[in-house]
Amino acid sequence: MFLEPKSGKASEKKSGWVEVICGSMFSGKTEELIRRLNRARIAKQNVEIFKPGIDTRYDEEDIVSHNQNSIRSTPVNASGEILLYAGNCEVVGIDEAQFLDSGIIDVVNKLAAGGKRVIIAGLDMDSTGAPFGAMPQLMAVAEYVTKVHAICVQCGDIAHFSYRKVKNEKQVMLGEQESYEARCRRCYHLSDKLPAVPAPPAKENETAD
Ligand SMILES: Nc1ncnc2c1ncn2[C@@H]1O[C@H](COP(=O)(O)OP(=O)(O)O)[C@@H](O)[C@H]1O
Numbered sequence: 001m002f003l004e005p006k007s008g009k010a011s012e013k014k015s016g017w018v019e020v021i022c023g024s025m026f027s028g029k030t031e032e033l034i035r036r037l038n039r040a041r042i043a044k045q046n047v048e049i050f051k052p053g054i055d056t057r058y059d060e061e062d063i064v065s066h067n068q069n070s071i072r073s074t075p076v077n078a079s080g081e082i083l084l085y086a087g088n089c090e091v092v093g094i095d096e097a098q099f100l101d102s103g104i105i106d107v108v109n110k111l112a113a114g115g116k117r118v119i120i121a122g123l124d125m126d127s128t129g130a131p132f133g134a135m136p137q138l139m140a141v142a143e144y145v146t147k148v149h150a151i152c153v154q155c156g157d158i159a160h161f162s163y164r165k166v167k168n169e170k171q172v173m174l175g176e177q178e179s180y181e182a183r184c185r186r187c188y189h190l191s192d193k194l195p196a197v198p199a200p201p202a203k204e205n206e207t208a209d
Pocket residue numbers: 023024025026027028029030031032064065066067149150151152153182
């Protein structure tokens with residue numbers, strides 16, 4: 001369980017920091033983001049929340065988790081807009097950060113340098129297992145990184161891959177359970193080993209190794 005870090009002595013100018021919540025689809029990134037933001041609100045801190053404008057799966061403005069928890073957010077089309085809108089808030093939340101442009105690294109560093117707590121959630125890997133967008137750099141500059149895990153729908157183990165069930169080569173393809181499933185390492189790679197077409201039957205006198 002992530003516990004909020006304490007900032008420095010009250011007499012000193014407070015420094016901010018960056019927290020990253022990463023993992024596969026269905027791993028609970030959005031739930032954890034909402035949990036941390038709600039706790040900040042209970043502590044009477046001023047919170048602003050952003051998501052990339054591209055992600056309108058459940059709602060134009062709300063951030064919604066797979067189990068229907070939600071929190072109001074401001075959609076942005078470019079990372080620089082976050083600097084403009086964050087204003088005097090104390091805590092900044094950002095969901096689906098993998099979809100934002102690389103300017104987001106500079107933006108979160110500026111926000112933290114200005115004394116804000118910045119909490120970012122996003123997919124660390126795309127469906128091919130490659131790092132997604134600016135997430136690797138965000139994890140590098142963050143003070144705190146939390147990797148959350150889903151459950152493999154094939155075998156019940158811990159899952160950290162988002163397996164794409166439909167054929168589409170594009171890195172960005174919005175979707176839910178109809179297009180993606182959480183898989184563990186073994187079940188994710190199992191699909192590579194299946195022959196694309198059925199192997200021809202062995203000829204007589206030919207022995208299988
Ligand atoms: N394979 C799965 N493993 C774990 N949780 C799942 C799975 N499929 C659906 N869920 C649901 O998804 C919720 C997490 O949703 P969410 O926080 O939106 O995840 P993420 O933002 O990482 O995609 C879980 O609490 C659970 O109700």
